[in-house]
Amino acid sequence: MARLGYALAALVGLAATALGVAGMLGRAGTLAVPWLVPLGGLELTLDPLGGFFLALVGFVAVPASVYAIGYAAGSTRGVLAYLVFIVSMCAVPLAANVMTFAIAWELMSLASYFLVLQERERREAVDAAWVYAVMTHAGLACLLAGMLLLAAWTGSVRFADWRAAAPALSAGARDLAFLLLAVGFAGKAGVIPLHVWLPLAHPAAPSHVSALMSGVMIKLGVYGLVRAGTDWLGGGPAWWGTAVLLAGVVSAVVGVLYALVEHDLKRLLAFHSIENVGIILIGVGAGMLYRHAGLGELALLGLAAGLYHTVNHAAFKGLLFLGAGAVVHATGTRDMERLGGLVKRMPWTAACFLVGAAAIAALPPLNGFVSEWLTFVALLQNTRVAAPALNLVFALGIAGLALTSGLAMACFVKAYGITFLALPRSEAAGRAREAGAAMRAGMLLLVAACVALGLGPTVVLPRLAAVAAPLAGPGAPARPGLGDWLTVQVPGDFASLSTLAIAAALALGLAAPLVALRLAGASRRRRLYETWGCGRMLQTARMAYTATAFANPFKRVFDFFYRPVKRLDIEFHPASRLFVERIEYANPTRSIFEDWLYRPVLDALHAAARHARAIQSGSANLYLAYILVALLVLLVLA
Amino acid sequence: MTGTVAIGLLQILVVALGAPLLVGVLRTLEARLVGRRGPTPWQPYADLRKLLGKDAVVSETASWVFRATPYVLAASMLVTALVVPVLVTRPPLGFAGNIVLLMYLFMLGTFFLALAGLDTGSAFGGMGSSREVAVAALAEPTVILAVFALALRAGTINLGGVVERVEREPWLAANPAHLLAFAAFFIVMLAEAGRLPVDNPATHLELTMIHEAMVLEYSGRYLALVEWASAMKLFVFLTLLANLFFPWGVTSLADPVPVALGLLALAGKLAVLTALLALVETSVAKLRLFRVPELLSGSFALALLSVLAVFLLR
Numbered sequence: 040m041a042r043l044g045y046a047l048a049a050l051v052g053l054a055a056t057a058l059g060v061a062g063m064l065g066r067a068g069t070l071a072v073p074w075l076v077p078l079g080g081l082e083l084t085l086d087p088l089g090g091f092f093l094a095l096v097g098f099v100a101v102p103a104s105v106y107a108i109g110y111a112a113g114s115t116r117g118v119l120a121y122l123v124f125i126v127s128m129c130a131v132p133l134a135a136n137v138m139t140f141a142i143a144w145e146l147m148s149l150a151s152y153f154l155v156l157q158e159r160e161r162r163e164a165v166d167a168a169w170v171y172a173v174m175t176h177a178g179l180a181c182l183l184a185g186m187l188l189l190a191a192w193t194g195s196v197r198f199a200d201w202r203a204a205a206p207a208l209s210a211g212a213r214d215l216a217f218l219l220l221a222v223g224f225a226g227k228a229g230v231i232p233l234h235v236w237l238p239l240a241h242p243a244a245p246s247h248v249s250a251l252m253s254g255v256m257i258k259l260g261v262y263g264l265v266r267a268g269t270d271w272l273g274g275g276p277a278w279w280g281t282a283v284l285l286a287g288v289v290s291a292v293v294g295v296l297y298a299l300v301e302h303d304l305k306r307l308l309a310f311h312s313i314e315n316v317g318i319i320l321i322g323v324g325a326g327m328l329y330r331h332a333g334l335g336e337l338a339l340l341g342l343a344a345g346l347y348h349t350v351n352h353a354a355f356k357g358l359l360f361l362g363a364g365a366v367v368h369a370t371g372t373r374d375m376e377r378l379g380g381l382v383k384r385m386p387w388t389a390a391c392f393l394v395g396a397a398a399i400a401a402l403p404p405l406n407g408f409v410s411e412w413l414t415f416v417a418l419l420q421n422t423r424v425a426a427p428a429l430n431l432v433f434a435l436g437i438a439g440l441a442l443t444s445g446l447a448m449a450c451f452v453k454a455y456g457i458t459f460l461a462l463p464r465s466e467a468a469g470r471a472r473e474a475g476a477a478m479r480a481g482m483l484l485l486v487a488a489c490v491a492l493g494l495g496p497t498v499v500l501p502r503l504a505a506v507a508a509p510l511a512g513p514g515a516p517a518r519p520g521l522g523d524w525l526t527v528q529v530p531g532d533f534a535s536l537s538t539l540a541i542a543a544a545l546a547l548g549l550a551a552p553l554v555a556l557r558l559a560g561a562s563r564r565r566r567l568y569e570t571w572g573c574g575r576m577l578q579t580a581r582m583a584y585t586a587t588a589f590a591n592p593f594k595r596v597f598d599f600f601y602r603p604v605k606r607l608d609i610e611f612h613p614a615s616r617l618f619v620e621r622i623e624y625a626n627p628t629r630s631i632f633e634d635w636l637y638r639p640v641l642d643a644l645h646a647a648a649r650h651a652r653a654i655q656s657g658s659a660n661l662y663l664a665y666i667l668v669a670l671l672v673l674l675v676l677a
Numbered sequence: 678m679t680g681t682v683a684i685g686l687l688q689i690l691v692v693a694l695g696a697p698l699l700v701g702v703l704r705t706l707e708a709r710l711v712g713r714r715g716p717t718p719w720q721p722y723a724d725l726r727k728l729l730g731k732d733a734v735v736s737e738t739a740s741w742v743f744r745a746t747p748y749v750l751a752a753s754m755l756v757t758a759l760v761v762p763v764l765v766t767r768p769p770l771g772f773a774g775n776i777v778l779l780m781y782l783f784m785l786g787t788f789f790l791a792l793a794g795l796d797t798g799s800a801f802g803g804m805g806s807s808r809e810v811a812v813a814a815l816a817e818p819t820v821i822l823a824v825f826a827l828a829l830r831a832g833t834i835n836l837g838g839v840v841e842r843v844e845r846e847p848w849l850a851a852n853p854a855h856l857l858a859f860a861a862f863f864i865v866m867l868a869e870a871g872r873l874p875v876d877n878p879a880t881h882l883e884l885t886m887i888h889e890a891m892v893l894e895y896s897g898r899y900l901a902l903v904e905w906a907s908a909m910k911l912f913v914f915l916t917l918l919a920n921l922f923f924p925w926g927v928t929s930l931a932d933p934v935p936v937a938l939g940l941l942a943l944a945g946k947l948a949v950l951t952a953l954l955a956l957v958e959t960s961v962a963k964l965r966l967f968r969v970p971e972l973l974s975g976s977f978a979l980a981l982l983s984v985l986a987v988f989l990l991r
Contacts, residue, residue, distance in 0.1 A: 382740040382742065383740060393742075397785075400788055401784075402781060402788055403774070403782060403785060408781055411781075412777050412781075415777050416834070419828055419834055422832075427988050431988075434822070434825070434981070434984050437821055437822060437825055438818040438822055438977070438981070440821075441818040442814070442818045444781075444784075445784070445813060445814030445817030445818070448784050448788055448810065448813070448814065449791075449810035449811065449814045452792055452795070452810050456791070456792050456794075456795030457795065460792065460795045460796040460798075461738060461795055461796060462798045526772055526773075533832070533833050533834065534774075534775050534777075534833065534834045535772045535773070535774070535775070536773065536774045536775075536778070537772060537773040537774065538773075538774075540770055541756065541773050541778065544755075544759060545752050545753070545756055547752075547755075548751065548752030548754075548755040548756050549748050549752040551751075551752070551755060552748055556729065556898055556902075559729055560730075561898045561901070562731055562733070563898075564732040565732065565733045565734075565735055565897075566732050566733070566734045567734075567735055567736075567737050568734050568735070569738075570736040570737070570797045570798055570894060571736075571799065571893065571894065572800075578738070578798060580798070582798065582799070582800055583799070583800065583803060584795060584800055584806070585803075588804075588807065589806070589807040590807075592808060592811040592967075593811060595967055596811065596815070596967070596970045
């Protein structure tokens, strides 16, 4: 029964991909059912940008559902919510009026809320779902406020009418609408400091759902930002792009810094989702700034880089979550300090995870490298913007992106090296068994996607440029020349890229030493022996480096950010202090966002609630009096 | 086409065969500077030959990642030899991705080497890996910003384009922004290639070593490949410093005579830079590990100043 449900989800995913690709290639269509719901009725429209995100939903839904057939077939719990989740995510990028959008958006949030709650026996999942529900509805409130304001000002609830009416609005009105929409969408995208729900909710859900939440759902926040900033409101002042770019830099750097000191495998991946949304927003923000400066072809490049990273992140983060799910399935733990040695017990999963790790670390010639390269190239051309303040913003983006990519590489050395290499650090890890065929098939599909997106930018990029072209403002070429089948050529001999050539050269480079060593008459014998260890008697897993130790240099270098606290708890023997019975050392990091932003707000809220409690006496007569007073006040005001 | 292939092969040969000599010369010079006689400059070749003849001893704990890493490392360095303008301004793979590609190729090698360090389950390997990736990550922003400062002037980030631009307008080389970027890049080279004061390639002291700790478990042909790749990394970094900042001699023609002159010019520039490196290495002490970030943020500040100088002086 559950199998059937997941197979159906895979079919929905296939259909979504097909329809979305058709939309990207220029097919348009509208489906309107005016009588179904009030306020404009149900209306769906397919356009290139919507088609791209629709295809993205299908692109991850197919492998995730195939994987789920093997991963979650034992129980029917959550199958319905999973189907609703996928269908509602398909509807979000197609929604053409406020009512349709609100319904799809809320269904998506509710379905994912129930999926986060799927393992509701665990206290942690319940807490995560609660934080998620609060944050997502605060975001929805911002979105609805922005949309209703726009509807009131333009006199229409249809998005198509906003496009026509937005340029006539006053600057202040446009700024306010953008701010409200941007905050709402940024909350969904997990942009710092609205990210607190993400590292709680994503790991709590089952892994195929985590893949969809990280791979697709948060991207719908990016969709909203792009849609609102460049389409509905038709571009804006420089501060819009600056804000998006800087939010991207902060999210990227802070996200990866948190990931470095996180030793729960799925939470680590969730923090990397924050980082990658940041990288996407750096590209999008650059595109918006170039659009403001009237540089159409550069705006196109920035937006296309953002979209490319969007699909790339969906591919490798989906893959990594599925791989992490296989590890959890086999060992029952997400704690990296209790894993290790899995490369020998789960060779398929280990190989797939390695591809995902290399892709997210942006190593050539895989897909993460392509989109980070494009983002760099888009940023580096800012000399054509003649405004020193903006040049500085771009320079900050360049440095931030470089730091992020270096730290992400470090973090995935940790994630892969501690989880899969060396000796098993617990009995469960030592007994791990390889994942089943369906789970492997799901992972291999995404491995193929990572490789294909890495080797094929010459095919993919022109399609993405066609999607971005209407959003890049006046001056953007409708069909930009981006090189030939082998090379991506950025306009004006500024830079070019050919991952095919790199891959061929790397393959030759791998073969060359093999041949050269043979010709040089090198010894070909290999002797197995134990690891050298300064004369110790035997090697155990406790001698291997731990994730905590690995992350320690970063903790020391960035201690102004982590603000770690040291806790040392020693229990002595009652007879003598010379004998220690138990010793406990903890060195946790703190979150400056929780300490400085959320804690004060929550405290204020609690204080206000305590005062409000005074008027709630429990007496029905008093409540009737309140109703009467409220009615009278309303009548007087009206 | 045949010209391109010939140039490509020649660049690979220069980097692959020149790298051990560069390391040998550096060691000899450093020995002389501190008053020792030192080995001959040809010693690294003899070391490599000796290592190739020996059996490889591999840890029982290690997986295929450990055995594949030396090859990945060597491959990534060989590809850099096709991307960097060693002898000609437009190397065969110059079109494939410029300086950003180059940085990520170095990262590819670091990534796998750090994994191999963790693979044997030894505390030394993990310690080395952790430190190596920390230094590499912190060096990254400086590299990109220093290159950005150059690209700002040249109007391109294709390495060949930068070289041609400075060749056409030699006074650019004396520009403050150019010199600041050079200083920043030099410090980053010390960090990336594992030289003093960031890492001491001559020591095997547990508490201080970075690169050597990571490759501690390698032996035989694997160690030979790793050592050779490290030498190539140093060679490529010094070539970048030489040809990006002082590009005279790098030719845009693929004819034998200018290429031969280019080779001579490269040898001369590398000799000067090697002497400079030897002077630095013999006159500074190794920094404590947690002082290294300060050095790297210093180099980052230099690179940022260099970018600002371009904007302010234009």
